[in-house]
Amino acid sequence: MSNAPASAAKSSxxxxxxxxxxxxxxxxxxxxxxxxxxxxxxxxxxxxxAAKILAANxxxxxxxxxxxxxxxxxxxxxARLRVTENTIREMVMRLEEVARLEDPIGKxxxxxxxxxxxxxxKESCPLGVVAVxxxxxxxVVPQVSGLAVKSGNAVLLKGGAEAVRTNEALVALWRExxxxxxxxxxxxxxLLQSRADVMELLQLKREVDLIVPRGxxxxxxxxxxxxxxxxxxxxxxxxxxxxxxxxDLAKAEAIALDAKTQYPAACNSAETLLVHADVxxxxxxxxxxxxxxxxxxxxxxxxxxxxxxxxxxxxxxxADWATEYSDLILAIRIVDSLDAALDHIAEFGSLHTEAxxxxxxxxxxxxxxxxxxxxxYHNVSTRFADGYRYGFGSEVGISNSxxxxxxxxxMEGLTTYKYKLVGNGQVVGTYARGERVLRARKIE
Amino acid sequence: MSNAPASAAKSSxxxxxxxxxxxxxxxxxxxxxxxxxxxxxxxxxxxxxAAKILAANxxxxxxxxxxxxxxxxxxxxxARLRVTENTIREMVMRLEEVARLEDPIGKxxxxxxxxxxxxxxKESCPLGVVAVxxxxxxxVVPQVSGLAVKSGNAVLLKGGAEAVRTNEALVALWRExxxxxxxxxxxxxxLLQSRADVMELLQLKREVDLIVPRGxxxxxxxxxxxxxxxxxxxxxxxxxxxxxxxxDLAKAEAIALDAKTQYPAACNSAETLLVHADVxxxxxxxxxxxxxxxxxxxxxxxxxxxxxxxxxxxxxxxADWATEYSDLILAIRIVDSLDAALDHIAEFGSLHTEAxxxxxxxxxxxxxxxxxxxxxYHNVSTRFADGYRYGFGSEVGISNSxxxxxxxxxMEGLTTYKYKLVGNGQVVGTYARGERVLRARKIE
Numbered sequence: 001m002s003n004a005p006a007s008a009a010k011s012s013x014x015x016x017x018x019x020x021x022x023x024x025x026x027x028x029x030x031x032x033x034x035x036x037x038x039x040x041x042x043x044x045x046x047x048x049x050a051a052k053i054l055a056a057n058x059x060x061x062x063x064x065x066x067x068x069x070x071x072x073x074x075x076x077x078x079a080r081l082r083v084t085e086n087t088i089r090e091m092v093m094r095l096e097e098v099a100r101l102e103d104p105i106g107k108x109x110x111x112x113x114x115x116x117x118x119x120x121x122k123e124s125c126p127l128g129v130v131a132v133x134x135x136x137x138x139x140v141v142p143q144v145s146g147l148a149v150k151s152g153n154a155v156l157l158k159g160g161a162e163a164v165r166t167n168e169a170l171v172a173l174w175r176e177x178x179x180x181x182x183x184x185x186x187x188x189x190x191l192l193q194s195r196a197d198v199m200e201l202l203q204l205k206r207e208v209d210l211i212v213p214r215g216x217x218x219x220x221x222x223x224x225x226x227x228x229x230x231x232x233x234x235x236x237x238x239x240x241x242x243x244x245x246x247x248d249l250a251k252a253e254a255i256a257l258d259a260k261t262q263y264p265a266a267c268n269s270a271e272t273l274l275v276h277a278d279v280x281x282x283x284x285x286x287x288x289x290x291x292x293x294x295x296x297x298x299x300x301x302x303x304x305x306x307x308x309x310x311x312x313x314x315x316x317x318x319a320d321w322a323t324e325y326s327d328l329i330l331a332i333r334i335v336d337s338l339d340a341a342l343d344h345i346a347e348f349g350s351l352h353t354e355a356x357x358x359x360x361x362x363x364x365x366x367x368x369x370x371x372x373x374x375x376x377y378h379n380v381s382t383r384f385a386d387g388y389r390y391g392f393g394s395e396v397g398i399s400n401s402x403x404x405x406x407x408x409x410x411m412e413g414l415t416t417y418k419y420k421l422v423g424n425g426q427v428v429g430t431y432a433r434g435e436r437v438l439r440a441r442k443i444e
Numbered sequence: 445m446s447n448a449p450a451s452a453a454k455s456s457x458x459x460x461x462x463x464x465x466x467x468x469x470x471x472x473x474x475x476x477x478x479x480x481x482x483x484x485x486x487x488x489x490x491x492x493x494a495a496k497i498l499a500a501n502x503x504x505x506x507x508x509x510x511x512x513x514x515x516x517x518x519x520x521x522x523a524r525l526r527v528t529e530n531t532i533r534e535m536v537m538r539l540e541e542v543a544r545l546e547d548p549i550g551k552x553x554x555x556x557x558x559x560x561x562x563x564x565x566k567e568s569c570p571l572g573v574v575a576v577x578x579x580x581x582x583x584v585v586p587q588v589s590g591l592a593v594k595s596g597n598a599v600l601l602k603g604g605a606e607a608v609r610t611n612e613a614l615v616a617l618w619r620e621x622x623x624x625x626x627x628x629x630x631x632x633x634x635l636l637q638s639r640a641d642v643m644e645l646l647q648l649k650r651e652v653d654l655i656v657p658r659g660x661x662x663x664x665x666x667x668x669x670x671x672x673x674x675x676x677x678x679x680x681x682x683x684x685x686x687x688x689x690x691x692d693l694a695k696a697e698a699i700a701l702d703a704k705t706q707y708p709a710a711c712n713s714a715e716t717l718l719v720h721a722d723v724x725x726x727x728x729x730x731x732x733x734x735x736x737x738x739x740x741x742x743x744x745x746x747x748x749x750x751x752x753x754x755x756x757x758x759x760x761x762x763a764d765w766a767t768e769y770s771d772l773i774l775a776i777r778i779v780d781s782l783d784a785a786l787d788h789i790a791e792f793g794s795l796h797t798e799a800x801x802x803x804x805x806x807x808x809x810x811x812x813x814x815x816x817x818x819x820x821y822h823n824v825s826t827r828f829a830d831g832y833r834y835g836f837g838s839e840v841g842i843s844n845s846x847x848x849x850x851x852x853x854x855m856e857g858l859t860t861y862k863y864k865l866v867g868n869g870q871v872v873g874t875y876a877r878g879e880r881v882l883r884a885r886k887i888e
Contacts, residue, residue: 251869258871380867391884402860404848416846423824425695427702440835
């Protein structure tokens with residue numbers, strides 16, 4: 001693909017990251033109101049510059065048509081590239097929504113008295129500098145920048161070459177707003193230019209606190225394997241819907257259809273349907289018909305194929321249970337118990353989102369407690385796993401790490417905490433010699 | 445060093461990790477009372493088996509004398525290896541203390557209503573399988589096992605070869621207690637045997653959720669660089685004490701002495717003293733005398749050496765500001781302002797623990813807010829950075845990562861969370877088609 005046009009005098013990624021670090025130190029000291037004023041300023045500027053953004057995007061789209069023709073860009077990626085007036089309205093709305101959220105910084109998470117006049121406070125604070133590497137979708141720019149600035153972080157953005165004009169137009173709104181406000185340096189929101197920048201970025205252990213890669217599994221694994229900076233990304237989404245023996249089969253059908261077909265490319269779509277043997281014969285034929293009508297390819301175990309004789313069901317192999325199709329393909333397996341369903345998920349799940357459909361409260365409770373996933377759902381579609389739907393205003397990404405941030409990642413994933421210890425001259429020697437005793441007493 | 449005696453039929457690390465995973469699934473379902481009963485059972489068994497533990501340790505110590513002689517083991521490591529009756533009393537006390545702490549599992553961290561009858565719960569849960577790699581100190585076994593089991597996690601322990609008999613005796617107490625209780629498999633607490641096991645462990649991305657290396661910086665970096673499993677360890681502890689212009693100089697002296705000399709090998713000891721120019725001439729001569737009496741080698745910038753003419757102060761180089769001495773050496777630098785102190789720490793600090801000594805509340809507030817470290821201290825020694833002192837009962841380690849767990853790491857660092865979404869048949873299609881609107885409303 002073409003190189004990005006140089007929109008600014010080039011400086012090295014390290015220099016840009018250092019400038020971002022300095023900007024982050026300023027941002028972290030701003031009041032919630034001041035940070036909100038930046039988000040709302042960008043929201044206004046986005047509305048005022050809609051024509052400019054659409055024009056930049058039209059140019060990107062024109063250029064991208066060539067990449068689609070020669071196979072460098074998928075049709076799906078091309079679709080995600082396009083910005084419409086509706087996209088712009090949504091960008092504005094999400095910035096306003098994030099501005100309305102409560103301040104994630106300076107929250108007192110715990111207070112402990114260690115001794116008379118020796119108080120330990122645990123308080124939330126920004127991470128510092130966060131880098132997000134993403135493809136195609138330009139609406140990542142306002143979403144991620146809004147969450148980052150609201151939580152007192154500077155952000156380094158690296159988008160795909162195919163969206164470079166749109167991304168530049170969107171980042172310009174932030175830099176203009178920052179410049180005019182004078183309350184934090186422009187470097188708080190920085191767009192990295194070239195693919196080579198990413199390789200340099202991965203080495204900046206001292207300058208960057210977190211890298212979030214958004215993209216396919218191989219891309220995320222490549223970044224993780226090569227980064228000296230901590231990485232939080234989502235790898236696979238192998239999500240299951242388990243239809244229990246006590247399921248309301250109408251709900252189960254609607255949920256299975258939604259989880260598979262509503263947006264099959266999404267990581268929170270279902271890949272495998274587990275059905276309790278007691279209801280399989282009653283449930284599967286009707287569902288299979290509707291899935292086929294929705295052009296879903298079916299793969300099943302022996303018992304499924306037996307029940308669905310006459311329907312075209314490919315024989316599922318071990319590999320099917322372990323595959324994220326991201327497509328209109330569904331694997332179906334019949335299980336003899338809730339335990340068998342939990343065992344299957346423990347073996348093949350990707351810790352993303354798992355759903356049970358049942359009217360049996362005890363079974364639901366067991367499933368929610370025992371399944372190891374970022375999302376454990378009862379009687380709802382796996383497709384709800386999304387930061388916006390969870391009320392985070394936007395999302396930085398979805399993490400299927402168990403550490404730090406799990407599942408849809410909003411502002412909290414961009415914060416850490418520090419312990420503030422306040423005393424009046426205490427030294428450890430006093431306690432080591434037994435002259436006084438530390439007795440931690442939780443106050444909050 | 446000698447190979448560990450085979451205390452159990454050998455199985456591969458992967459098999460042991462899988463058994464630990466299965467044990468973790470059981471542990472996670474136990475009530476707080478049941479988990480506490482395991483800790484208290486081990487505490488009783490520790491007391492009853494004190495003689496056995498001391499005998500195993502005496503054997504380890506005898507063998508280790510040889511390693512000290514041929515230079516394979518440092519005197520400091522040898523000292524940490526020894527278990528006394530006092531150590532055993534402390535092991536028992538810490539287990540009892542952790543048992544008394546509130547249950548870290550199943551805590552409701554947030555509740556959000558996404559729509560009528562669609563409720564999102566964020567709840568704490570165990571990580572699963574945690575591996576801890578440590579050296580010499582056998583008291584890590586009860587500390588880490590106690591925190592892990594209390595928080596519903598299985599633990600894989602890999603100690604140094606020099607402590608193998610002691611570690612085996614201590615792990616046996618857990619396995620006997622687990623076996624007799626019958627409430628969770630013995631594999632919940634497993635001791636890995638050989639150094640080769642560690643290399644295998646680092647590949648077990650699917651079986652192990654977190655590795656905590658405890659040891660020197662190079663060791664931790666080696667583990668981090670080679671692990672496919674997430675690693676949380678502490679690298680360097682370059683801690684600063686900043687004596688502000690408005691410091692109470694008596695407090696400052698006591699704190700500087702404690703932070704440097706109370707236990708210089710600890711990561712939370714101070715390495716650099718920053719002194720405001722306005723008080724340096726008054727403060728430094730008296731302090732230098734006491735530091736010299738405590739055998740501390742001094743390294744200073746030009747202005748420090750000027751003030752301390754007549755005292756032996758080595759000229760500090762840039763490298764001194766960036767070095768964790770872990771020894772009786774202190775670097776001293778004179779700064780002209782709080783800002784200069786903050787800039788120095790931003791450049792050379794290791795995000796561990798930083799202290800300001802001042803009677804100026806505004807300066808203290810700025811320092812606590814602006815310094816980027818796990819611990820930001822006002823008028824207390826950096827040596828307080830410790831899980832036990834913080835009231836965590838014990839510590840798994842100290843993290844100077846900003847992600848997941850920061851600073852002394854107790855049970856919370858061994859937990860993650862999951863989102864439970866409970867509905868009655870909701871599908872995303874309804875909302876995507878605009879038939880209903882999601883309106884996240886925070887309830888708790």
